Amino acid sequence: MFTRHHAVWPDDLPKHLSVPETSLFNNLEVSARRFPNKTAIIFYDTLITYTELLREVEAMAGYLRHLGVAKGDRVLLYMQNSPQFTIAYYAILRADAVVIPVNPMNHSAELEHYLHDTGAAVCLCGQELTGFISPLVGTAQLGHVIVATYSDYVRQPTDLALPAEVQAPAVTPDFAGAIAWSEALNAGHKAGPHTAGPDDLCVFPYSSGTTGAPKGCMHTHRSAMATIIHRVVWTNSTSESVILATLPYFHVTGMQGAMSGPIYNGGTAVIMTRWDRTVAAQLIERHKVTGWVNIATMAIDFLSDPDVERYDLSSLVSVGGGGAAMPKAVEEKLHRLTGLRYIEGYGLSETIAATHINPVPRPKPQCLGIPVFDVDSRVIDLTTGQELGPNEVGEIISRGPQLFQGYWNRPEETERAFIDLDGHRFFRTGDMGYYDEEGYFFLVDRVKRMINASGFKVWPSEVESLMYRHPAIQECCVISCPDPKRGETVKACVVLRNGQAGQVSEQDVIDWCKAEMAAYKAPVFVEFVESLPRSSTGKLMWRALQEEENRKHAIRAQEA
The missing domain is CATH 3.30.300.30 (ANL, C-terminal domain)
Known part of the structure; x- marks a missing residue:
């Protein structure tokens, strides 16, 4: 077990963290029972309580069961950040099925791959995307598309600049297999018993990898639960945390850190459908946002706004992410404005978000961080597979509770993705890097790059x-x-x-x-x-x- 980083481990955190042996849906059920009238979601100034969220999840899960969705079935989720994304995600889980989150930038030809690969019979889709999915009804097993209109959930007046997709009024879907979101919610169908457990499949985020078609990374409720609670505990989040959701929910960082994390601890997610640095600043000030999970390029754009200093950002207690180099001058501006350091982390679709995060008391710039709870990471020689020492560049390999089960329907690629070391099975990340004397990991590049x-x-x-x-x-x-x-x-x-x-x-x-x-x-x-x-x-x-x-x-x- 790699322990070099234990010397810089945060004093207030345990090194081992037990993962609840329940389904992700259970997190919503518990939070709704504990905080029935608390705000679960803020969508451009419209507030949705935990009671409302759970009620609509139950209703949508009942309709999915009515359509024939059974335990273990794969269901496409093809929409932008919105309350409906959260409702759809947890409804699929409530129905004991598997979420297939699809990039809303994908078009028909790309969607065909997901349909043939997963055998999905049902898709929950944003209204603005129906032109890409409607021609595919009847392709593979696809028979039903539930269509959501984001403006239906802007129920309070707002002076915020809304994206065109959020302003668009509802249009009755008229293609074969189409079902309006409101029709599904109001149908009155019951979902029946929830039977999914920690080792049942939960979500397949798709990884493009370095070659070939995207591959579904099979995650169970257990592995998905791990990174949810890892970030919550690492950032000292509580039921009073208010998280700004600017990263897309189809991507594992946004999904885990800004959607499922707040649901786990009864916090609040402030959802943005499209990135707008001015609206982000207004939301932070207006709703007293405490945490923001982003990527470095988003933070760079936010902090390069000449008007950013006009806004009250004092509620922020945690800002972090990764995905690109954070220029020192930008990081320094963040520190000057908020007193916070940018906390970078590292993870993959195969690990459903972070395996490494910088310790909040001692972050290092342009650094992946240190292995988090119960994660064992090493660096190996790309040619020999031998383990390397400090400051020697090789491929980063990891094992931990958030590791996926393999690639859906790709046993050979799954086998190639792992390596045995010291009697343990490690995932080969395909990333070249090294760790320093203190156990901080640094990325050098992708193997193929x-x-x-x-x-x-x-x-x-x-x-x-x-x-x-x-x-x-x-x-x-x-x-x-x-x-x-x-x-x-x-x-x-x-x-x-x-x-x-x-x-x-x-x-x-x-x-x-x-x-x-x-x-x-x-x-x-x-x-x-x-x-x-x-x-x-x-x-x-x-x-x-x-x-x-x-x-x-x-x-x-x-x-x-």
């Missing part, structure tokens, strides 16, 4: 981290560029800070990099761009830039 320049291994995120020190650079992404002599060489796509265009050249950045880092790491090419492509969760889509660079090179080669 390494650049091989004349035999030297270049990890793009390391180069990016160094480049963020340049005062003119707002954002950057490092990719490989084919080179006839080196095999591959380094290229950086750079977004300049406001006012820097024309003040600094691409060659200036190249020269600066050569002076600041080893020659083999320094970008040979720099290209200024207006923006960098990002996923719906805000993660940098480096593959899109890499594929475009490869395409350009192929065209040049043909022309030559």
Whole structure:
């Protein structure tokens, strides 16, 4: 068991944490019994109590059973952050079924994969997305689509700027298999006994991995419960905690930290359907938000708002996340405004959120953190599989109570995802990193993203981290560029800070990099761009830039 980090373990936390041996639905049931009139959800100034939330979950679960959903069946959940997402998620669990959370940016061709892979017969869908799912009714087993309108849950007047999807009025769905949300809720069907236990399947977040089609990560109620209570305890959350939900709920960090976490301890989730930094600041001030789980790019955007200091952010006691490098200047601004340090963490779909979080009393910048409760993490040599020591770069492997059961219907890929070490089964994360003398883990890069320049291994995120020190650079992404002599060489796509265009050249950045880092790491090419492509969760889509660079090179080669 890795214990090097125990010396920096928070004094007020136990090193072992027992995970409740119940279903996730039981968390809602208990909180509704304890706090019936307490606010469970705030949706753009509309308050929903735990009693109301549980009642609608029970009603929707009854309708799912009426449609034939049985224990262990997979049900697609295809919508943006909203009260209906939470209701649908817990209704599926109440019906003893398995949630298949789908990225709302997916279109019909991508949805076909989920339908064929899971055999789902029912989908709960946001109204704005019906154009993508309706043509697929009859595909695989899909027979029914329950359609939700977000504006139905804006029941109180608000001066907040609402996204178009939340403003849109209800439209009666008229395609085959369509069922209006209100019709399902008001049908009066009962769900019957809830029988799911800790080792029953609960949710399949899909992981894109490094190759091939997305794969369903099979999580039980037990593994999902683990990361819910880990974050709650790590951040000292209570029933009085108010959590701002800006990360998409289909993604494990938002799902666990900002939806299921508050439900577990009877707290309140303040839900935003789409990211808007001004609305986020207004919600923090208006509803006295205490915790905000985000990704670094979201925090960067929030803190770069010139008006952010106008808002009262004093209620915040915890701000953290991960997903990208947090520039030091931005972290310092957060500390100046709130007195808080940005608490970074690390996890994957396969671990349904964090396996590592920085200790709140002693966080380190641009660091994954330390292994949390009952997690054993190591670093191994990519070639030999031998365990490495401090400051030696290799693949991060982990085992713990939040680990998934494997990839749905992919036994061979599941087998390749694990390795035996010291008589234990560890998950191979595919991430290259190291730990320091104190047991803090640091990410170097994805295994598949390494650049091989004349035999030297270049990890793009390391180069990016160094480049963020340049005062003119707002954002950057490092990719490989084919080179006839080196095999591959380094290229950086750079977004300049406001006012820097024309003040600094691409060659200036190249020269600066050569002076600041080893020659083999320094970008040979720099290209200024207006923006960098990002996923719906805000993660940098480096593959899109890499594929475009490869395409350009192929065209040049043909022309030559």
